[in-house]
Every structure is written in structure tokens, then in C-alpha cells.
Amino acid sequence: MVVQQKAARGRWAMRDYPLVAWLLAALCVAVVHRWLEESDWLLLHMVLLGALTQAIVVWSWHFAQAVLHAGDAPGGRRHQTWRLALLNVGAVLVVVGVPTRVWVVTLVGGTVVATATTWHGWALWRMLRRSLPARFRVSVHYYLGSAASLVLGAGLGTWLAYLPDGPLHGRVLVAHALTNVLGWVGLTLTGTLLTLWPTMLRTRMDDRAEPWTRRVLPIFGAAILVAVAGALLGWSWLAATGVACYLVGLALFGRGLWAPVRRRPPSEFAPASVGAGLVWLTVAVAWVAWDLARSSDWSLIHEELLSPAAALTIGLLQVLLGASSYLLPSVLGGGPSVVRAGQAWLNRWWLARVAVLNLTAVLWLAPTPWPVKVVAASCGLVTAALFVPLMAGGLRASLRARAEVEATRT
Numbered sequence: 001m002v003v004q005q006k007a008a009r010g011r012w013a014m015r016d017y018p019l020v021a022w023l024l025a026a027l028c029v030a031v032v033h034r035w036l037e038e039s040d041w042l043l044l045h046m047v048l049l050g051a052l053t054q055a056i057v058v059w060s061w062h063f064a065q066a067v068l069h070a071g072d073a074p075g076g077r078r079h080q081t082w083r084l085a086l087l088n089v090g091a092v093l094v095v096v097g098v099p100t101r102v103w104v105v106t107l108v109g110g111t112v113v114a115t116a117t118t119w120h121g122w123a124l125w126r127m128l129r130r131s132l133p134a135r136f137r138v139s140v141h142y143y144l145g146s147a148a149s150l151v152l153g154a155g156l157g158t159w160l161a162y163l164p165d166g167p168l169h170g171r172v173l174v175a176h177a178l179t180n181v182l183g184w185v186g187l188t189l190t191g192t193l194l195t196l197w198p199t200m201l202r203t204r205m206d207d208r209a210e211p212w213t214r215r216v217l218p219i220f221g222a223a224i225l226v227a228v229a230g231a232l233l234g235w236s237w238l239a240a241t242g243v244a245c246y247l248v249g250l251a252l253f254g255r256g257l258w259a260p261v262r263r264r265p266p267s268e269f270a271p272a273s274v275g276a277g278l279v280w281l282t283v284a285v286a287w288v289a290w291d292l293a294r295s296s297d298w299s300l301i302h303e304e305l306l307s308p309a310a311a312l313t314i315g316l317l318q319v320l321l322g323a324s325s326y327l328l329p330s331v332l333g334g335g336p337s338v339v340r341a342g343q344a345w346l347n348r349w350w351l352a353r354v355a356v357l358n359l360t361a362v363l364w365l366a367p368t369p370w371p372v373k374v375v376a377a378s379c380g381l382v383t384a385a386l387f388v389p390l391m392a393g394g395l396r397a398s399l400r401a402r403a404e405v406e407a408t409r410t
């Protein structure tokens, strides 16, 4: 399925620039992290709440329109611009409020993020209600579950910023992280990969993937509720059970991704990066389940979750870079030759980029000496950051190719 919408083509500032701005800001924080208070939190939230959340709202809207064959509703693009603006203002307030410990700013930011997400979910639900039956409408059910998760997750995050250190802080921290990661990010990702994965591999999907994805949604939903309830109640065994059930759901869902990759192994940056990201995500979720199963001291859980949180961020960053590399040239549109011109840039040195990023991530997370960690982190960051100049080159190439196409037409 070619995921393109006519109305969304061309440049659109509120859709295209915040992602790059958040990634650049995260890169700056990574460079000066030693001298910055709460730099780990800041970095994590610039990637997850800033860049990834922006990408989720943009792409889930785009995919919902594509799978439901829904055109732009009146005011659709204007409303989406407002939603994205609200979301980014809220995210900026949160990343200012939490590290400076000015809770009112966090409260306003968290409320604005939750409001923008509720609006997003409401707009998707209306699109679903208006549309005719469509084969992949299950993806939009995933997006609705995902939006509900962020509303809850933003509430828990705002509460967390208010709480002093202690066991309750640890419990809410785990509930917040699980809601956002398994719900907001996980459900969007699985709902989207159903169609995006074979599209990126440029092959057919497995016919059984859609019913499998439909059947696994209640498992994901129940797993998230059990995990979050377990964390809030302080029953780590229950939280671990919820996360383990989520892993079972992932395995059942993942069966649908296997046939396309066997038929056509990745030969471009996008599927290779997303595939590597998925492996990291699965490892991170299993790691969290293991940590929860072993530990019952909620005051110490924060320390234990740092490494799986880092693995998770590495995974999500790769999914984000991979999916954006495929999707941005596609939505800029202009015809196959224009899209190819943009994607050619984003595919440059793809194998080396994916290999270096993953190797350096393993070296950084493993118990290696400090100098190895510094060199690995620096190489990994430079490799990831290559995305920005390559994206700029891709944009320029697309514009040049589009001008050439138009010149030959006239």
C-alpha cells in the first residue's frame, strides 16, 4: 500500500520542522550533558516527548487517513496544525518545568499535552465513525488506545514531578514509563507496522497479519492495564506479569512481520533501522519485566530502570530515523522520480550507519571501561546525527527533481 495523501504533500512547517528541532536540541544536550542538571531526563524526554510524540501525532493522522481512505475533513489541516502547536508548547513547558522544579510550569505543560492528545484521539475517532469499512481500520483502533495512554501517562508524569523521592515515587515512575512506552509508543508502532513494514520492504504483506493484529489488541490493552495497576499498587510481580503478557502479544503480532522480511530482506536504511530498533525495543521490554520480577524495593527501581530506559531510547531513535527516512520523501510527493531523488540521499551509507550505531550502542551499554564508553557514545551520536544533513540534502534533491519534472512538462 502506498501511503500518500494528496492534501498532505508539499512542505508544512508545523509538521516538518519540530521533529528536526527536537533532535538538534537533544544532540546539543547530549554534547553538554556533563555540565547540565537532569541531563539524562532531559535527553530522554526531548527524544520521547519531543521528537517521537510529534512524529506519532503526524504519522498516525497520516496513516489513519490513508487506511480509512478519508480525505481531509473541513478544517482538517488547520486543526492538525493547532494540535501540533499545542503539543509542542506543552512539551517545551514540561522540559523546562521538570528540570527547574517549577511544578506549576510542569502542570500547565502536562495539561496542554494531554489536551492536544485528547483532541487528536477525538479527531481520529470521528474520522473512524465517518468512514466506510476498510481492511486496515484496526490500525486506527491501535491509535485510539495509544492516545488514551498518553493522556494517562501525561497525568502520571505531572504527578510524578510533584512527588518527593520514596517508594510511591518509584511506583508512579514505573506506571508512567509503562503507560507511555507500551501504550503511547508501542501501540502506535505496532498499529502502523502492520502496513508500513511490508511497504518499506517493498513487498507484499502476509495475508494473516491483519487478523493477527486485530486479535492481539485486547492482549496489549489488558497487559498495559495489569502492568500499570501492578506498579501503582506496588505489586512488582503483577507489574512483571503485565509486561510479560505484553511480550507475548509482541511475539504474536511479530509473526505478521516475518513473511515480508524473509521474502525481501532489508536493502535500504529505513527497514534496516526500524528492524534494528524493534530488536532493541523487545530487549528493553524483556529487561524491564526481568527487573520488575527480581525487585520489590520501589525506592531503588529508578536506578535499575536506567539501563533498559537507555536501550529503549536507542531502539525508538532508530525506529524514528528509519520511518522518517521512508516517509518524509513520500509525503513531500512530486512523483516517483522526485521521491526516489530524496530517498537516495537518506539511503546513503545505510549499512555502515546502521552497523556503527548498533555496535556503538552495545559498547556503550556493556560494562566497558569509561574511555570506550566515551568514544562509542561520540561515534554513535555522530552517526545518528548524520540524519539531519542527509535529510537536508534529500529535501534539496527532491526540490531540484521536482523543478526538472515541471520544466519538462512546460
Ligand code: HEM
Pocket: 041, 044, 045, 048, 049, 053, 094, 098, 106, 109, 110, 113, 153, 154, 155, 157, 158, 160, 161, 173, 176, 177, 180, 181, 184, 185, 302, 305, 306, 309
Ligand atoms: C506530559 C508529559 C510528561 C511528563 C510531565 C513527564 C515527567 C516525568 C518525570 C517527572 C519523570 C521522573 C523523573 C525522575 O524522578 O527521575 C519521568 C520519567 C520517565 N518518563 Fe516521562 N514525562 C512525560 C512524558 C513522557 C513520555 C511521552 C514518555 C515516553 C514516550 C516518557 C517516558 C519516561 C520514562 C521512560 C521515564 C523513566 C526514566 C528513568 O528511568 O529515569 N515520559 N517523566
